[in-house]
Amino acid sequence: MDKVIIKQLKVDTVIGVYDWEKEINQSLYLDIEMQWNIAQAAQNDDYQHALCYETVSNRLIELITEKPVELIETVAEMVANCLMSEFNVPWVMVTVNKPGAVKSCQNVAVEIVRQKQD
Numbered sequence: 029m030d031k032v033i034i035k036q037l038k039v040d041t042v043i044g045v046y047d048w049e050k051e052i053n054q055s056l057y058l059d060i061e062m063q064w065n066i067a068q069a070a071q072n073d074d075y076q077h078a079l080c081y082e083t084v085s086n087r088l089i090e091l092i093t094e095k096p097v098e099l100i101e102t103v104a105e106m107v108a109n110c111l112m113s114e115f116n117v118p119w120v121m122v123t124v125n126k127p128g129a130v131k132s133c134q135n136v137a138v139e140i141v142r143q144k145q146d
């Protein structure tokens with residue numbers, strides 16, 4: 029399967045269950061794998077057929093910072109839905125990392141895989 033991959037996209041946003049978390053920005057780091065047919069773009073060196081990782085990254089930062097949510101699970105679903113509906117990505121794996129969340133852990137994360145139904 030061909031993929032376009034975005035690693036460790038940093039998003040500073042209001043995220044968390046507790047009251048004190050609703051007053052501050054915290055950093056999330058997103059790892060995203062998107063199924064995409066690379067051959068079409070590569071054949072003619074054609075950006076029009078490429079899934080632009082820069083456009084995707086900027087849209088996801090906009091989406092996540094739009095409104096505060098409590099759970100990283102919600103962020104993962106929002107990202108997967110956006111990629112499938114707005115960018116026509118047929119299959120996606122989204123990992124949302126919140127490394128600052130638990131003092132004794134290097135990182136905590138959720139990971140989801142979603143496929144477009146057609």
Ligand SMILES: Nc1nc2c(c(=O)[nH]1)N=C([C@H](O)[C@@H](O)CO)CN2
Pocket residue numbers: 043044045046049098099100101126128129130
């Ligand atoms: N499965 C989850 N568990 C927890 C979450 C979460 O988003 N998903 N969030 C919190 C708090 O916001 C935590 O990050 C504060 O340190 C607790 N558990």
